[in-house]
Amino acid sequence: MTAHRITDDVAAPTERPSRHVPPGCGTDDRIARGLVDGDEYCLDAAYQRWGRLVHGLAARALGDPREAEDVAQQVFVAAWRGRENFDPERGTLPAWLTGITRRKIADALTARTRRTALAATLGAALEHGNGAADEPERVLDRLVVIEELARLPRVQRDVLRLAYFADLTQVQIADRTGMPLGTVKSHARRGLRRMRHNLALAAAGD
Template sequence: MTSVIDDDATRVAQRFVAGDERALAEIYGRWSSLVYSLALRSLGDVTDAEDATQRVFVSAWQSRHRYDAERASLSAWLVGITRNVTADAHAARARDRAIMQNSAIHAADEAVPGHESVLAERLVIADEMAKLDAVPRQVVQLAFFDDLTHTQIAERLDMPVGTVKSHIRRSLTRLRERLEVNHGAL
């Protein structure tokens, strides 16, 4: 019985490496729950685990030519990809926390300026927001001005939650860099 299962797994892996999309669907059916469970245990968030699972299978598909059945089983290879994807997610979280903490520290360090200074800073921020591409600008506006969650933004704009988070992270980084340059020039 074990050899039949092994032979079937070997054939599916061969079809997968050859680019057979039905093999990808079979592999997803077999191992998505394992990948999801590992991602959920590591990340502790259902939405992040779902996003990580999607990224694992996209990454596996895109790098299928690098899979070597001699070195590891397909499930072990997917577990390795899952570890890399969750590590990337943790690193992104750490960057987001650092950006938020840095912003909070700078805000706390500065005395509350007069009304004119606040108005000038708002104009600078509005100008920098206008320089963002349309979709990232809309995502940032929905997150910070309309106070929507990542999931609500994803539903409203019909895009994956991970894409929403990426737009926010990249946009905040760009805004911070531009504002640091502008603030130094003022």
């Protein structure tokens, strides 16, 4: 991964004649200050120096090298986008990157748990013990879920649709919608709680 690949997710970078990290990004302090100043070479240097650390933390936590690669890229994209929030006078760049990594790992684990929990919860509520061969009932189950989503307030509905039908993480939803991450999480929790309540009532009525 290079600075060009990372920043492709943010904005098209200026073409550079050389891929070598310049001497100005040779020390940890220069890398940190260059990153804050928006120097893509220093972003590249940061990845070269601490990319393995970030990937290792993610791989140990997630147990999936591919998912760890995705998290590592998300970390450096987030570092690039949020570089103005980093103050070299208050902490080191690797410590800051480690903090971002932990948050991205938590998001990845939450997304994984969310997908598993939703499948189990909705499956138990909607299958009613029918076998997998009951294809008409399976189609109806999906229609019920879509109908329940339609009953939610617009923001909750939009967040859950992006999460479960577009398969976006909460961080990606926040980026796409412009909502703060905490707001996205709050809407997702409320929407799921309401859906589970309505489905439980429907099952009891049946």
